[in-house]
Each structure stands twice: as C-alpha cells, then as structure tokens.
Amino acid sequence: MDKSIFTQHISRQFNEELEDIVNRAMSMGGLVEQQLADAMDGLAEGDTGKAELVVTRDYRVNAMEVELDEECTHILARRQPTASDLRLVMAVIKTITDLERIGDEAERIGKMALHLLDKDRELHPMAEIAALGEYVRRMLNNALNAFARMDTEHAVRTAQMDFSADSQYEEILRQLLKRMRDDPDSIPRVMDIIWSVRALERIGDRARNICEYVIYFVMGKDVRHISFEQMAEEATGDRR
Structure with a gap:
C-alpha cells in the first residue's frame, strides 16, 4: 500500500484508522480473489473440494464486509472527515460493497460447479469459460493493485479491460444458446453454465467499479456512466 495517498493529520490515531480500513479492504480483496480462483477450479476442472470450500467460506467475506462497513461508519461519525479523507472513506465503503458482491458471484459459480457432471464439461466451451474466468480474475487483481496505490492510470487501463470481458x-x-437450440434436452445443464458465465461478466463489471472509485478518490470526479475516453480524460487532471 502506498502511504503517500493519505493526508497527514495531527492525530496519529486518525492516520492509523485510515490506513487500517484500506489494509482491511485489501485483505478482503485477497480473500475474494481466492474465492474466484477456487470457484473456477470447481467449474472448469471439476474440483468439487474447492467448489464446496467456496460455498462454505462465503460467510467470511460477508463478515469482513460488515465489520469494515461498521468501522467506516464510526470514522465518519467520530472524525467527520472532509475533502480527500471523506472521499477515501467513501471509496472504501463502495469498494467493499462490490467485493462482497463479487464474493456472492464466486459462491454462485461454486454452487453451479457442484451440479455439473464431467460429461457436461466435455460438451461445453470450458476452455473459453476458463479463459474468461482467468481474465476477470486478472481484472480484479489489477483493480485491487490500483486501489492500493490509488493509481488512476492503472485504474483506467484496467477498466478498459471490461470491453474484452464483455x-x-x-x-x-x-x-451456449446454439447448444440449447440443437439439443433441447441439454437446456437445464446449459442454464447452469450460462448463470456461471453471467456471474463472471458481472465480476468484470464490479472490477471496473473499483477502478472508478480510485479515480473518484484521487480526482474528486464521479466517472460512472461515462465513456472510457471521458474517464481517461478525467483521470489526467491535477489531484485536489
């Protein structure tokens, strides 16, 4: 974590509180990234042990989100932060919300993986699905790295990866739709795959969201719902 992102305060405890919420958000991000990797091993490789682990471990992601959200709320109430400090706390709150939802998507993939048979995996484009899973995992890792350093250029590059994910x-x-048209009996199994692939697409969207929060913190600009070109332009200004 790049400590230069923090405003230095007279209260050392306030500095430590801000560093702590960022560190804990990063720890939550690490767990969520592992959840995604294990879920994909379950889906693409048929590793039921990892798939079950993802499902049973999801409570840890939820608990981390609740505890960190409470700490951020306490900082807002006790410190009444302004300017960049307020943006940092809000960026953490938004980031952990998306991380919790990525955890939910990983859990969904894990559950779907437990329903599939080996013969189902042979009939579907598992190589392509595994490649998408690795791609969005890399997006998430890059987004977390951008968050740790509050690096707007890295955030923009990572957000642009969402084009390829889509x-x-x-x-x-x-x-998969062609498969269902050709073989109507396969529809129930194919739907499980479709929900898993849809979960991966949503994870890519949420990784992009984290990148947007980085730009919000550094630049004080809300870059949601604008083009990538506009996002890149907003990310090149001077820090407020």
Whole structure:
C-alpha cells in the first residue's frame, strides 16, 4: 500500500484508522480473489473440494464486509472527515460493497460447479469459460493493485479491460444458446453454465467499479456512466 495517498493529520490515531480500513479492504480483496480462483477450479476442472470450500467460506467475506462497513461508519461519525479523507472513506465503503458482491458471484459459480457432471464439461466451451474466468480474475487483481496505490492510470487501463470481458462473454453465450437450440434436452445443464458465465461478466463489471472509485478518490470526479475516453480524460487532471 502506498502511504503517500493519505493526508497527514495531527492525530496519529486518525492516520492509523485510515490506513487500517484500506489494509482491511485489501485483505478482503485477497480473500475474494481466492474465492474466484477456487470457484473456477470447481467449474472448469471439476474440483468439487474447492467448489464446496467456496460455498462454505462465503460467510467470511460477508463478515469482513460488515465489520469494515461498521468501522467506516464510526470514522465518519467520530472524525467527520472532509475533502480527500471523506472521499477515501467513501471509496472504501463502495469498494467493499462490490467485493462482497463479487464474493456472492464466486459462491454462485461454486454452487453451479457442484451440479455439473464431467460429461457436461466435455460438451461445453470450458476452455473459453476458463479463459474468461482467468481474465476477470486478472481484472480484479489489477483493480485491487490500483486501489492500493490509488493509481488512476492503472485504474483506467484496467477498466478498459471490461470491453474484452464483455466480448468474451457474448461469444460464449452465443455458443451456449446454439447448444440449447440443437439439443433441447441439454437446456437445464446449459442454464447452469450460462448463470456461471453471467456471474463472471458481472465480476468484470464490479472490477471496473473499483477502478472508478480510485479515480473518484484521487480526482474528486464521479466517472460512472461515462465513456472510457471521458474517464481517461478525467483521470489526467491535477489531484485536489
């Protein structure tokens, strides 16, 4: 973590509180990233042990989100932060909300993995699905690295990866829909795969969200719902 992102205060305890919530958000991010990796091992490789672990470990992600959200609320009440301090606390709150939802998506993939048989994996584009899973995991890792350093350029580059994630998702979806048209009996199994692939696409969206929070903290700009070109332009200004 880059400590230069913090405003230095007379109260050392306040500095430590801000560092602590960022560190804890990063720890939560690490757990969520592991959940995603294990869920994909369950889905693509048929590793039921890892799939079950993802499902049973989800409570840890939820607990971390609740505890950290409470700490952020206490900081807002006790310190009444302003300017960049307020933006930092809000960025952490928004980030952990998205991390918790990524954890939910990973749990969903884990549950779907437990329903699949080996023969189901042989009939579906598992190589492409595994590649998408690795791609969004890398997106998440990059987003967390941008968050740790509050690096707007890295955040913009990572957010732009969402274009490719969406394209990969759409191509896989076309293949799966064709499979259902050709073999109506396969529809129940294919739907499990579709929900898993949809979860991966959403994880990519939430990784992009984290990148947007980085730009919000550094630049004081809300870059949601604007083009990538506008986002890149907003990320090149002077820090407030």
